[in-house]
Amino acid sequence: MDTGGNSGDGSPVVRVTVGRGGPRGGARRTDDDAEEGELGRPEQGRAILDVARAATDRATVLEVGSTGVSALEPLVLVTVDGRTAYHPRPSADRARSLAENAESGDLSADGARWVVGHDADPETLPTPPDGPLAVGTRRVLGACGWTDPEDGDIEAGAASLAREDPDAAFERLAEVGVRGRGRGDAGRDAPVADELETAREAPGDPVVVVNANESDRRNDTDRTLLGGAPATVLDGALAVAAVVGADPSDVVVYSNEADDLVRNRTRRAASAVAGALGATSADGADPPRVVAGADEYIAGEATMALEALEGNDRLEARLRPPGPARHGLYGRPTVVHTPRTLAQVRRALLNPDAFDADDADPGTRTFTVTGDVEAPATVELPTGGSLAEVRDAVSTVGRVEMACVGGQFGGFTRSLDHGASSVALTGADLGTEGVVELFDGSRCPVATAGKRARFATEENCGRCFPCREGSKQLLDLLREVYDGSYEDDMIRELIRTMGSSSICYFGQSAARTVGTAVDRFETEFEAHADGRCPSGVCEVNQ
Numbered sequence: 001m002d003t004g005g006n007s008g009d010g011s012p013v014v015r016v017t018v019g020r021g022g023p024r025g026g027a028r029r030t031d032d033d034a035e036e037g038e039l040g041r042p043e044q045g046r047a048i049l050d051v052a053r054a055a056t057d058r059a060t061v062l063e064v065g066s067t068g069v070s071a072l073e074p075l076v077l078v079t080v081d082g083r084t085a086y087h088p089r090p091s092a093d094r095a096r097s098l099a100e101n102a103e104s105g106d107l108s109a110d111g112a113r114w115v116v117g118h119d120a121d122p123e124t125l126p127t128p129p130d131g132p133l134a135v136g137t138r139r140v141l142g143a144c145g146w147t148d149p150e151d152g153d154i155e156a157g158a159a160s161l162a163r164e165d166p167d168a169a170f171e172r173l174a175e176v177g178v179r180g181r182g183r184g185d186a187g188r189d190a191p192v193a194d195e196l197e198t199a200r201e202a203p204g205d206p207v208v209v210v211n212a213n214e215s216d217r218r219n220d221t222d223r224t225l226l227g228g229a230p231a232t233v234l235d236g237a238l239a240v241a242a243v244v245g246a247d248p249s250d251v252v253v254y255s256n257e258a259d260d261l262v263r264n265r266t267r268r269a270a271s272a273v274a275g276a277l278g279a280t281s282a283d284g285a286d287p288p289r290v291v292a293g294a295d296e297y298i299a300g301e302a303t304m305a306l307e308a309l310e311g312n313d314r315l316e317a318r319l320r321p322p323g324p325a326r327h328g329l330y331g332r333p334t335v336v337h338t339p340r341t342l343a344q345v346r347r348a349l350l351n352p353d354a355f356d357a358d359d360a361d362p363g364t365r366t367f368t369v370t371g372d373v374e375a376p377a378t379v380e381l382p383t384g385g386s387l388a389e390v391r392d393a394v395s396t397v398g399r400v401e402m403a404c405v406g407g408q409f410g411g412f413t414r415s416l417d418h419g420a421s422s423v424a425l426t427g428a429d430l431g432t433e434g435v436v437e438l439f440d441g442s443r444c445p446v447a448t449a450g451k452r453a454r455f456a457t458e459e460n461c462g463r464c465f466p467c468r469e470g471s472k473q474l475l476d477l478l479r480e481v482y483d484g485s486y487e488d489d490m491i492r493e494l495i496r497t498m499g500s501s502s503i504c505y506f507g508q509s510a511a512r513t514v515g516t517a518v519d520r521f522e523t524e525f526e527a528h529a530d531g532r533c534p535s536g537v538c539e540v541n542q
Contacts, residue, residue: 012059012102014052015077016095017145018045019066019227019261042261045074048095052076055099065228065265067125067145068220068368068378069132069393072113075145078102082119084126085112123147135393136381139354139364140343144228150268154231156277158349159238163277169349170196170243176348176355177362178341179422182222182433183407183505184211186302186324186336189361189422189432192345195335198325199244202333206246209309209329209336210237210253212262213293213300216407221366221434222339224378226255227262229343230269234288236342238277239349240335248274251288252329254305258295266290297408297459301504302336304461316463317504340366340434359383361421371404371437372397383421390436391416398440402521406431408452409509411516412445429516431509444535446528449517450478456510467507470498474514483541486529491518 019042053061066073072088076098079085085107087098094111101108109115114128124142128134138144162169174193182188187195199206210233212222225233237251253270255263267290274287293299293308296315303318306329318324328334337345344363348355355362361383369390370376377393387405404410405418410431418424422432439448456471477491491514498511518525524534531540 012105013079014056014059014061014099014102015064015079015146016045016049016052016061017066017073017075018042018049018063019073019224047092048074048076048090051092051095052099055096056103059099059102061099062148064146065144065149066224067133067228068141068224069375070377071132071375071395077145078107078112080105080107082117083107084116084118085109086114086116086128087111088113132377132379132393135377135379135389136385137364138380140225140232140340140347141229141366141378141380143232144224147229149228149230149265151231151272154235154269154272154276156235156238156273158235158346159242159273159277161349162239162242166243166245169239170200172352173243173345173348175357176352177357177359178344178348178355179361180337181341181344181365181422182214182338183509184214184222184300184302184305184336184338185341186328186334188302188505189426192337192341195323195325195337196240196243198323199333199335202326204332206241206244206250207329207332207334208237208241208244208246208251209305209334210234210251210288210339210342211300211302211305211336212253212255212259212266212339213305213308214338215256215258215295215297215300216433216435218368218370218435218437219407219433220368220376220378223259223262224368225339225343225366226253226266227259230262230266231273232346233339233342234266234270234273236344236346236349237288237337238273240337240342240345244333244335248277248288249286252309253288253290254293254309255290256295257292263290263292297455298461298506301506303504305336306334316461317506319503359421360423365420365422365432365434367420367434367436369394369436369438372400372440372443373438381420383419385420386416387418387420387425387436388416389420391438394438396438396440398442400438401441402439402443402445404437404439404448404513405435406509406512407433407435408455409506409513410435410437411512412449412520413516414520429512429519431512442535442537444533444537445517445521445524446478446481446533447535447538449514450475452513453478453510456506460506460510461504464501464503464507466498466501467503467510470494470502470507471510474498474511478514481525481528482538484529484531486525488518488522488525
């Protein structure tokens with residue numbers, strides 16, 4: 001892949017990140033009270049990009065996606081002769097000066113946050129020695145913030161390998177043991193090869209759905225990948241298509257209607273990747289389709305994503321079995337995976353030695369770190385590492401007193417001393433959706449759990465009784481705590497019923513959120529029943 005490390009001819013390169021940006025108006029970007037439009041828009045990065053392009057004729061100026069670290073962006077990276085200087089959040093005048101200096105071979109190193117030496121043409125972002133970009137690893141995030149997301153000079157390496165020998169590619173994935181990585185995967189936390197095997201054996205023409213419709217704004221993992229390195233995701237998706245016998249035109253990227261920038265980049269990259277694979281309209285075939293889905297939480301669940309793609313006005317979870325791999329989109333065998341899972345699939349096919357097949361959850365996992373922080377960050381951790389590393393990627397507002405791991409319906413915990421693998425997270429009753437929210441002492445666990453319980457009552461699809469009625473009863477029981485009645489046995493029994501009987505992950509995970517809050521912050525619940533909020537934020541009946 002030509003990343004433009006030195007524009008191919010040794011000339012300087014100026015990269016400007018144009019992505020989702022940081023929060024507006026300070027901290028607390030992800031909260032149950034977050035307002036629409038709170039996230040920074042790409043216009044700021046675009047303005048810096050335009051200034052840089054206008055300032056130079058001889059240096060190459062590239063638009064790149066987000067690195068995942070909002071605190072640094074818009075970020076200008078100046079590369080000259082195997083060295084890259086990092087210039088976070090420059091003013092327009094500063095950006096103009098950086099581009100003008102780059103034209104004459106000057107890194108403007110004196111004002112840089114970091115200057116990193118590297119090979120002449122690296123394919124991934126040269127990692128600084130410290131700071132948020134040095135947290136964990138960047139095996140699937142490596143191209144984010146470095147390569148042109150719409151670069152037409154793309155090698156579809158994993159897809160080419162899988163098309164050449166689908167059986168060998170399947171065996172490699174089965175041997176490596178890559179697992180699903182989110183609620184949007186039909187095989188959530190299960191080996192990817194299991195879904196592929198079912199789809200390969202099922203009758204009918206298979207389909208591959210890249211489920212990128214994540215409306216939980218806490219979670220930027222998939223948006224970071226698709227916005228910064230869509231070709232890596234599409235290469236993985238086309239490889240999966242080859243393994244199950246699907247045509248490139250039967251790959252569908254299901255995105256969120258609110259993510260215009262990501263969707264447009266993905267659409268253009270889809271044509272480029274398909275062209276590199278020799279699957280273009282000129283050959284009588286179409287590239288993968290990119291479509292927009294509703295900005296609703298339930299629309300990201302794997303079977304409800306299929307309902308949306310079929311054009312159904314009311315989204316409801318589908319009963320399983322059969323799962324989508326056997327009976328999916330319009331009854332066809334359908335493999336449904338998130339972008340972060342497909343990026344791991346690509347890496348497993350191209351570099352299987354980087355995975356330890358003896359690990360219960362081989363590879364890496366991406367996490368967005370957010371909550372009471374100055375700005376969110378998306379990082380990548382080895383599954384054998386500690387979740388506590390994520391704290392080094394952000395600046396917290398105050399002392400961290402609790403965390404919620406797993407997004408909207410994650411699990412609450414007082415400690416991040418847990419492994420980053422799906423096995424470790426599930427064993428600790430935490431979520432695997434790739435979000436870590438850090439909360440300071442001003443947060444009340446009872447109120448925070450209650451807001452998420454209310455979300456469950458308002459946003460569930462309504463199909464199954466345990467989720468629909470259970471979430472209502474659970475919210476009522478939490479409200480009674482404020483009136484002096486803490487029925488912990490009833491709450492725990494209701495949580496057990498919802499977790500074991502709900503037909504989809506919505507009800508199962510909603511139960512976990514309240515259950516972990518009760519288990520790990522029971523003294524706070526008891527205090528509320530006694531008429532006192534330890535955090536001092538709730539109005540409690542005396």
